[in-house]
Amino acid sequence: MKLQVPLVITFLVGVFMAVQFFVPHEVGQGGYEMLLKWARLVGAFALVLGIGSLWRTHGDKIRRRRPDWPYSVVALVSFVVMVVLGIVYGHGEHTGFDWVFRHIQVPLDATMFALLAFFVASAAFRTFRARSVEATLLLVTALVVMLGRVPIGELLYHRMPQVSEWIMTVPTVAGKRGILLGVALGAAATALRIILGIERSHLGGAGGSGEGE
Amino acid sequence: MIVCGMDRSTVAGGALAPRTHHYARAEGSLRHGQRFRLCTALAALAICASAWAAPPGAPTQVKAVDNPEDDRGTQMIVSWEAPTKRQRPWGTYWAGYQVFYAPVGRERRPGPLAPPESTEVVAACFKPWPWRPYNTQVAVVYLPTPALAVTDASGAIAPSGAHFVFSDTIGPVQPLALWYNAKRTNVLVMMLLYSAIVLITIHYATRRAEDMYIRPIAGLEAVNDAIGRATEMGKPILYISGLSGISDVATIAAMLILGHLARRTARYETQIIVPCQDPLVMAAEREIVRDAYLEAGKPQAFRPEDIYYVTDSQFGYVAAVDGVMMRERPAACFYMGYFYAEALILAETGNAAGAIQIAGTDADTQLPFFITACDYTLMGEELYAASAYLSRQPLLVAQLRGQDLGKILIAAVLLVGTAITTLATFWPEVAQRFLDWFNV
Numbered sequence: 043m044k045l046q047v048p049l050v051i052t053f054l055v056g057v058f059m060a061v062q063f064f065v066p067h068e069v070g071q072g073g074y075e076m077l078l079k080w081a082r083l084v085g086a087f088a089l090v091l092g093i094g095s096l097w098r099t100h101g102d103k104i105r106r107r108r109p110d111w112p113y114s115v116v117a118l119v120s121f122v123v124m125v126v127l128g129i130v131y132g133h134g135e136h137t138g139f140d141w142v143f144r145h146i147q148v149p150l151d152a153t154m155f156a157l158l159a160f161f162v163a164s165a166a167f168r169t170f171r172a173r174s175v176e177a178t179l180l181l182v183t184a185l186v187v188m189l190g191r192v193p194i195g196e197l198l199y200h201r202m203p204q205v206s207e208w209i210m211t212v213p214t215v216a217g218k219r220g221i222l223l224g225v226a227l228g229a230a231a232t233a234l235r236i237i238l239g240i241e242r243s244h245l246g247g248a249g250g251s252g253e254g255e
Numbered sequence: 256m257i258v259c260g261m262d263r264s265t266v267a268g269g270a271l272a273p274r275t276h277h278y279a280r281a282e283g284s285l286r287h288g289q290r291f292r293l294c295t296a297l298a299a300l301a302i303c304a305s306a307w308a309a310p311p312g313a314p315t316q317v318k319a320v321d322n323p324e325d326d327r328g329t330q331m332i333v334s335w336e337a338p339t340k341r342q343r344p345w346g347t348y349w350a351g352y353q354v355f356y357a358p359v360g361r362e363r364r365p366g367p368l369a370p371p372e373s374t375e376v377v378a379a380c381f382k383p384w385p386w387r388p389y390n391t392q393v394a395v396v397y398l399p400t401p402a403l404a405v406t407d408a409s410g411a412i413a414p415s416g417a418h419f420v421f422s423d424t425i426g427p428v429q430p431l432a433l434w435y436n437a438k439r440t441n442v443l444v445m446m447l448l449y450s451a452i453v454l455i456t457i458h459y460a461t462r463r464a465e466d467m468y469i470r471p472i473a474g475l476e477a478v479n480d481a482i483g484r485a486t487e488m489g490k491p492i493l494y495i496s497g498l499s500g501i502s503d504v505a506t507i508a509a510m511l512i513l514g515h516l517a518r519r520t521a522r523y524e525t526q527i528i529v530p531c532q533d534p535l536v537m538a539a540e541r542e543i544v545r546d547a548y549l550e551a552g553k554p555q556a557f558r559p560e561d562i563y564y565v566t567d568s569q570f571g572y573v574a575a576v577d578g579v580m581m582r583e584r585p586a587a588c589f590y591m592g593y594f595y596a597e598a599l600i601l602a603e604t605g606n607a608a609g610a611i612q613i614a615g616t617d618a619d620t621q622l623p624f625f626i627t628a629c630d631y632t633l634m635g636e637e638l639y640a641a642s643a644y645l646s647r648q649p650l651l652v653a654q655l656r657g658q659d660l661g662k663i664l665i666a667a668v669l670l671v672g673t674a675i676t677t678l679a680t681f682w683p684e685v686a687q688r689f690l691d692w693f694n695v
Contacts, residue, residue, distance in 0.1 A: 060446070064439050066326030067432040068383050081502065085535055092534025092564035099563045110582065147568070154570035158596060161603040165627045218619050221635040225617040227661045228639030229504040230446075231453055231654055236507065240457065240650050243514040243642055245546075 049239045056237030096121070183209060312338045312395055314352065317422045319378075319391045321431045328383030328432020334375040335393045335422065347397035347418055350404035354378050355394060358387040359427045368396075368404055368412075381430050388427035394419040441692050449661050456657035457650060464649035467656065474613050474631035475644045481587035481611050482519050490586035491526035491561075492516075493610070495576065495601065497592020498569060501535045505617050508639050509592035510536070510543055512615070515645040516589065517544040521551035529562040530579060532572045537564045573597040580608045590614040590629070591638065594621045602628035615641060 055077065062070040100114035127139040134140065170181040189195030190206020199205075235241040314335035322330035333354050343349060354366035354376055369376040381389055396404040397418040407413040460467065485492045494516065496509035513529070520527045527544065531537035541562045548557035565575045577600065580588070588605040590598070590612070598614075598621035605612045606628055614625035615633030625632045633641060636658070643651035672689065679686035 064436055064443055065434060066436045067434050068327045068329050069432075071327050085500075088534040088538055090534075091538050092531075095534070095537060095564040096566075099560060102560060110578075113578075147571075150574075151568065151570040154574050154600065155596065157600055161599050161628075165599060165603055165624065169627045221617075221619050221622070223665055224636035224662065225619075225639075227449070227658050227665070228508075228636035229617070230449060231658045231661070232504055232508055232511075232639045232642075234450055234453055235651070235654055238454075240654065241511065241642060243511045243543075243646065 045242070045245060048245060049242075053237055053239065056233070060237075312343050312397070313420045314338060314393045314395055314422045317391070317393050317425050319389075319425055319428045321429075322377055325379075325430070326433040326436060328430045329381050330377055330379045331381060331389075331391070331428065331430050332375060333378050333391060333393060337371075337374060338395060338420075344397055344418060344420070347399060348401040350396045350398040350402055350417070352376070353394050353396055353404070353412070353419070355392045355421070356380065356389045358389055363390070363392065365406075365410065368406060370403060383430055383432040386429070388429040390424050390426035391428060392421050392424050394421045439695065442695060448664070452660050452664070453654055453657035456660060457653045460653035460656050461649045464652040465647075467652055469644060469652065469655065472633065472637050472640070472644060474615065474633045474637065475641055477611070477613055477631050478516065478645065479519070481589075481613060482516070482523065482525060484611055485520075485586035486523040486525045488586045491528050491583055492520060492587045492589065493576075493580065493583070493585040493605070494527055494529045494589045495591070496529070496531070496536060496540065497590075497594055497616070498532050498572065498597065499593040500533050501539060503593055505593040505638065506533075506536060508642065509615075510540060511642040512589075512591050512638075512645065513540055514543045514547055515642065517547035518551055521548040521553045521556060524553060524556040526558065527561060528579065528583065528585065530565045530572070530576050531563065532565060532567055532569075534564050537562060569595065569597060573600050576601060577604045580604050580610070584608050585610050588612045590616070590625065591633075591641075592616065593618050594625075599624035599628060605629075 058073065059077070062074045065071075097118070100118050102108075103114040104111050104118075124139065124142065127133075127137070127142060131137050131139065166184070169177065170184065171177065186202070187206045187209055189198065190202045190204075190209075195202035195206070232241070314337060316336040317333070318335070319331050319333045321328075322332050324330075335352070349371045351371050352369040352373065354369070355363045356366050356378065357363035364380075366378045366380050367376050378391075396412060397420065398404060398414060399416045399418075400414060402414055404412050404417065482492065494513055496513060497503070497506050499506050501507070517527060529537075529540055529544070531540060541559055544562055545554075545557050545559070548554055565572050579585075580601075581604065585605075585608065588601075588608075588610040590601060590605075591614070594601075594616050595618070598616070598618070602612060602614065602625055612629040613631045613633075614629040615638040616622060616625060617635050617638055619635070622632065622634055626634075640655055640658070643655050672693075675686045675689045
């Protein structure tokens with residue numbers, strides 16, 4: 043029963059979602075929208091689980107005085123402050139919630155995002171060391187593309203921007219489309235085997251596949 | 256297309272003309288003062304008669320037709336002709352129109368509002384199921400003060416004191432809905448063809464699946480090495496299943512891989528840490544790992560607190576996971592699923608933490624970053640093949656053959672398409688028809 047009920051639900055919902063794509067009638071689209079609403083409701087319930095998990099994880103860390111436990115205090119206090127500000131004073135413009143969001147969370151997010159610039163540099167340095175033919179090819183291609191996008195590239199060779207553009211629009215797009223075709227087929231096959239109950243690993247012990255070595 | 260319309264009675268101005276002519280003939284026999292009084296009285300009578308005979312400012316020529324652009328069958332285009340200004344009730348201002356509709360045999364309900372200058376509105380409040388036709392009316396909304404009619408939170412017309420003048424009821428009319436979108440026939444054909452290929456392959460190839468050759472995938476070959484490394488070092492494994500929700504196939508593929516991985520880590524009682532960005536994914540992954548440990552006969556080794564929710568904020572999540580990497584120093588990091596800009600930040604931090612890193616994603620924009628920063632990367636479809644590769648189940652392995660046949664089919668279509676496009680110089684119409692068939 044623990045195996046069959048999820049399999050039947052998966053099959054029915056999977057077939058409905060595939061069929062409704064071809065049925066513009068209100069019966070198909072209304073059903074689709076209803077399922078999306080249900081998904082949002084399930085998500086809202088799951089959020090409760092998530093918040094519970096957050097409190098358990100950090101509460102346990104504080105209780106056991108694990109390394110860096112004061113950061114968990116900051117996390118929980120921040121959570122409570124945001125919830126109180128949002129529920130008591132609302133979350134529209136010019137509220138405390140909005141202020142904290144714009145002046146604390148957004149700059150913190152931006153800081154994390156800015157780290158990307160340094161990581162791109164360090165990753166490029168490691169990769170572009172010409173230790174093999176492939177790495178050398180990558181290095182030369184990257185140099186051409188980068189030079190084609192700055193004025194000095196055109197100064198070095200007047201057709202550098204065109205070469206750079208050709209690399210971006212022909213070989214790059216060809217490779218990208220090859221990957222995307224494989225992704226589409228793989229995703230469709232995965233969906234098919236889950237809908238038909240061929241793949242059961244996600245059902246854990248109830249339907250878990252035998253493990254090969 | 257269903258069309259239904261009806262004219263409202265018009266002012267009988269023509270009937271008054273002969274009588275006017277009759278009084279004109281008597282003009283010569285009356286004195287000037289009498290003539291003036293008589294004309295004034297006649298004019299007042301004519302105005303009163305005209306006001307009495309005219310409709311009370313209602314829209315005329317009301318029509319309701321199916322909206323051809325709406326395949327759902329929930330919309331109708333309601334059109335009308337505006338009443339003339341002199342038909343406005345005394346002391347009121349013209350504030351707009353409102354469509355009313357009612358399923359046959361039911362009470363009418365208010366529909367959309369339209370401004371005074373409009374003569375047409377798309378009414379989107381109909382339901383084609385269970386196929387009940389509708390009667391429709393258009394009312395002019397007059398307000399005691401000059402303002403535009405709007406509906407308030409309760410659905411009533413604001414400001415208050417609105418006076419409605421209804422047109423005749425037209426109908427019954429029913430919007431048309433389509434049961435099949437013919438424009439998507441190409442998708443249906445390809446979907447059925449590919450599904451048939453996969454299913455037939457599974458049916459015929461399952462018995463020979465054990466002898467079937469699967470191209471070695473370095474990233475998946477390295478999974479055992481990564482687990483062995485973590486076990487020997489006594490350090491945890493960090494598993495991240497992307498930043499998209501549970502409805503994404505990439506996330507489901509990542510969850511399938513986690514199941515296989517957890518079965519192996521359970522045997523060696525190696526700790527596996529799974530920080531989640533989506534609470535639904537967390538709940539599902541916790542169950543998957545729990546069942547994997549049960550299946551491996553090591554339920555006591557399962558630590559539910561190691562699969563936890565962090566936050567749904569993208570960079571908040573990255574900051575937390577980076578912190579885990581630098582504090583716990585995992586021996587191996589797995590990044591499976593769909594990733595966005597955080598891919599490189601995670602992979603570079605994992606590299607700095609000295610972990611062996613295996614990534615797998617179908618996000619083509621993030622693949623270069625993973626290839627650069629990770630030891631092994633599963634590219635695109637390899638992410639979806641991983642479950643079959645790791646389990647070696649005959650059914651799943653046979654399905655890989657079906658996937659390959661699908662690729663051959665697509666390659667054949669690409670070759671034919673290339674040839675036809677090349678020959679388009681000679682037969683542009685044929686080429687265009689072929690290309691049109693693939694448009695969605």
